[in-house]
Amino acid sequence: MRLLALVWPDLRLPEAETAPWEPMLDRLDDLSPRVEPVATGVALVDVTGLGPLLGEERRIAARAVALCREVSALPVRVGAGENRWLAVLAARLAHPERPDAPAAFRALDRRELADLPLDLLPADPATSQRFALFGLTAMGQLAALPRSAVGGQFGAVGERLQLLARGDDPRPLAPRRRPARQVRTIVFDPPLEGVGAIALALRRACAELCDVLRTRHLAPGRAALRLQLEDAPAFGVQLAFPTPALEPDWIARLLLGRLEQAARARRLGEVEEPRVGSIGLVFDRLADPASRQLPAFEAQAARWEELRWSLERLAARFGEGRLWRAVHDRPTASLAERRTRLVDIGPSAS
Amino acid sequence: MVQTDRSRPVQPLPELLEALRDRGLRRGVEPSGPVPPRPALPTGQPDLDRALGTGGWPRGALALLDAPTGSGATSLALGTLAACQASGGQVAYLDPSGSLDPATASGLGVDLAWLLVVRPAHAAEAVELAGWLAREGRIDAMVLDLADTLLPRGLDRLADLLVRSGGVTLLLAAAGRESAGRLAGVRVALRRQAWLAVGRDLVGQRVEATVTRQRWALAGSRAELDLYFAEGRRTDTLLRAAAQPLAASAMAGATLEPPSLAVVGA
Numbered sequence: 001m002r003l004l005a006l007v008w009p010d011l012r013l014p015e016a017e018t019a020p021w022e023p024m025l026d027r028l029d030d031l032s033p034r035v036e037p038v039a040t041g042v043a044l045v046d047v048t049g050l051g052p053l054l055g056e057e058r059r060i061a062a063r064a065v066a067l068c069r070e071v072s073a074l075p076v077r078v079g080a081g082e083n084r085w086l087a088v089l090a091a092r093l094a095h096p097e098r099p100d101a102p103a104a105f106r107a108l109d110r111r112e113l114a115d116l117p118l119d120l121l122p123a124d125p126a127t128s129q130r131f132a133l134f135g136l137t138a139m140g141q142l143a144a145l146p147r148s149a150v151g152g153q154f155g156a157v158g159e160r161l162q163l164l165a166r167g168d169d170p171r172p173l174a175p176r177r178r179p180a181r182q183v184r185t186i187v188f189d190p191p192l193e194g195v196g197a198i199a200l201a202l203r204r205a206c207a208e209l210c211d212v213l214r215t216r217h218l219a220p221g222r223a224a225l226r227l228q229l230e231d232a233p234a235f236g237v238q239l240a241f242p243t244p245a246l247e248p249d250w251i252a253r254l255l256l257g258r259l260e261q262a263a264r265a266r267r268l269g270e271v272e273e274p275r276v277g278s279i280g281l282v283f284d285r286l287a288d289p290a291s292r293q294l295p296a297f298e299a300q301a302a303r304w305e306e307l308r309w310s311l312e313r314l315a316a317r318f319g320e321g322r323l324w325r326a327v328h329d330r331p332t333a334s335l336a337e338r339r340t341r342l343v344d345i346g347p348s349a350s
Numbered sequence: 351m352v353q354t355d356r357s358r359p360v361q362p363l364p365e366l367l368e369a370l371r372d373r374g375l376r377r378g379v380e381p382s383g384p385v386p387p388r389p390a391l392p393t394g395q396p397d398l399d400r401a402l403g404t405g406g407w408p409r410g411a412l413a414l415l416d417a418p419t420g421s422g423a424t425s426l427a428l429g430t431l432a433a434c435q436a437s438g439g440q441v442a443y444l445d446p447s448g449s450l451d452p453a454t455a456s457g458l459g460v461d462l463a464w465l466l467v468v469r470p471a472h473a474a475e476a477v478e479l480a481g482w483l484a485r486e487g488r489i490d491a492m493v494l495d496l497a498d499t500l501l502p503r504g505l506d507r508l509a510d511l512l513v514r515s516g517g518v519t520l521l522l523a524a525a526g527r528e529s530a531g532r533l534a535g536v537r538v539a540l541r542r543q544a545w546l547a548v549g550r551d552l553v554g555q556r557v558e559a560t561v562t563r564q565r566w567a568l569a570g571s572r573a574e575l576d577l578y579f580a581e582g583r584r585t586d587t588l589l590r591a592a593a594q595p596l597a598a599s600a601m602a603g604a605t606l607e608p609p610s611l612a613v614v615g616a
Contacts, residue, residue: 318478328462
């Protein structure tokens with residue numbers, strides 16, 4: 001396994017502005033699907049197998065830095081190693097080649113650890129003091145001792161530190177998980193008059209959620225909208241998309257169309273212009289938009305998927321029962337006209 | 351003053367048009383300049399492709415199939431959809447009257463899996479839906495089958511949208527042919543000449559197609575089309591074999607007598 005550790009010293013300061021942190025992690029998703037935020041300002045990226053695609057490790061690190069600098073130009077130290085300890089230590093030891101360089105890079109091999117001072121190990125002050133009492137000053141000295149002797153003198157902590165001094169780190173990378181859903185709530189104060197008045201706010205909420213998901217290379221497969229009314233019970237609508245899509249304008253328009261239909265069905269019209277206190281918009285069934293490449297194996301399948309979006313809009317405009325597809329489900333029927341039939345493919349059918 | 355040579359015989363108009371077309375002349379274009387071919391969709395009938403002068407239905411055209419009921423307009427339209435699908439295109443059939451028979455469409459080569467059937471509530475909505483689909487630009491060819499209903503408003507707008515989107519719409523309007531013909535960019539008149547029969551079974555019809563209007567090329571050409579019924583299409587290959595003397599001699603060793611194509615006067 002090959003890991004990159006990226007450390008932004010300016011983000012590690014207590015008073016640091018941490019707003020760019022999450023967007024920088026999102027950018028790193030472009031490089032690898034396995035990114036672990038260790039702490040604010042420290043990220044680990046699994047770059048195993050990227051060599052044939054992107055070149056040597058220094059170039060991969062340069063790409064990671066370039067991606068993050070799209071968000072913020074903070075100075076960064078990058079280390080490369082075969083496990084998280086070596087990668088993070090390499091980042092700590094990296095020094096910029098010139099004072100004004102925006103980034104520093106260093107790769108560390110376990111054979112280079114022997115000459116490094118023992119102070120670099122993450123040991124508590126008491127253990128460090130005992131190491132000094134025993135005359136241990138370099139990692140190579142600790143690594144060369146028998147494991148049982150280290151365990152007898154320093155306990156489990158000493159054994160773990162000896163593993164690190166030998167360049168071993170059994171801790172696996174824990175990549176951050178994709179969000180299961182994205183939620184946006186907008187409260188109207190004073191409340192809006194009428195269901196149709198939320199169009200602008202709904203369009204803005206859809207655009208914001210789509211922007212968030214776009215940076216993470218995700219797209220929603222379903223949208224749900226819930227309205228809190230002041231003078232009527234809350235109600236909501238759902239909209240499942242034919243393919244995961246990032247089209248905020250049309251998502252908002254289709255949701256609004258469903259909402260007006262639902263309002264008519266619930267006879268909200270009896271209430272003179274219901275007052276909307278807040279709306280809650282949820283995007284879930286998040287998926288990788290790249291999965292849409294699969295229909296490319298058959299040209300018409302891909303074009304049909306594109307067409308499905310148009311058909312959704314068409315159904316919203318003209319109503320249901322307009323869109324059909326013929327299926328050949330009884331090929332052995334004696335009468336030709338009974339071998340095929342039309343099936344409804346409108347949104348209600350799906 | 352222009353001097354005319356009265357001694358030269360006047361060339362008949364069809365031959366003159368054919369000669370001009372051979373020289374690459376298109377209406378409204380300088381004959382000397384290079385003429386880029388206009389993108390076109392195949393009609394499914396090579397003879398009609400040639401007669402249209404653009405190699406098929408010109409993209410962006412509203413094409414009227416000017417034919418009395420039963421003269422093969424639906425067969426030609428479905429053949430066009432099949433040819434469009436074969437070239438990877440997306441097709442739709444707008445059917446307000448509910449007259450589309452999927453089995454017939456399948457028999458004429460349409461892949462039902464990728465055929466969108468739209469059933470509007472009435473003819474006016476059909477035209478509006480066609481405009482909607484044209485504006486979306488996802489459909490390459492669609493058939494607007496208005497059958498015997500009166501021609502609704504909005505066809506001029508549909509023609510404008512088609513020009514922008516590059517799709518082709520074939521209009522079947524038996525009742526409103528005259529008024530639709532003025533709006534269509536391409537108008538093809540179909541007249542049955544004869545029935546095609548194998549034994550006592552009618553398998554198709556021979557139709558004369560005349561390009562009476564063509565906005566993007568010279569009009570006036572004619573083509574003779576053999577339009578087979580859905581069931582008759584299956585024997586199409588054998589019928590062609592029977593019609594070709596060479597192919598018939600090649601089948602001399604066969605124990606079954608090849609079917610013979612008979613042309614019965616209409």
